[in-house]
Amino acid sequence: MRARIQTAGPTEAEASELAKQVNLETAGSKIFASGPENHKDHWWSVSYEIFVPQRSNLSLKTNNGGISISDVKGRLEFSALNGGVHLSRTGGTVRVARPMAAYISS
Numbered sequence: 001m002r003a004r005i006q007t008a009g010p011t012e013a014e015a016s017e018l019a020k021q022v023n024l025e026t027a028g029s030k031i032f033a034s035g036p037e038n039h040k041d042h043w044w045s046v047s048y049e050i051f052v053p054q055r056s057n058l059s060l061k062t063n064n065g066g067i068s069i070s071d072v073k074g075r076l077e078f079s080a081l082n083g084g085v086h087l088s089r090t091g092g093t094v095r096v097a098r099p100m101a102a103y104i105s106s
Helices: 012-020
Strands: 002-008 023-027 030-034 043-049 058-063 067-070 073-081 085-088 091-096
Touching (some): 002 012, 058 067, 067 073, 073 085
Parallel strands (some): 058 073, 067 085, 073 091
Antiparallel strands (some): 002 043, 023 030
């Protein structure tokens, strides 16, 4: 897994300090980030790149970001709130966990 933390603040020093407050956590099969509440001039986000075996079952959920799945075959379940979805070279069963407006391609 690779994680990229991005922050913004009125100054570079404030953005750097905000990055120190973002925690990347794992619990069982879940990967998530926690940190201070975002504000108009102070915000943070985390992007993940997760590597799995080609034959894998995935259950993915994102808030305010998209999902891209490629080169995976298995049971794929996902939801993307406020983000698009891109699928390429996938096989197996694909299930959208909840209705969403997104662009889906194969």
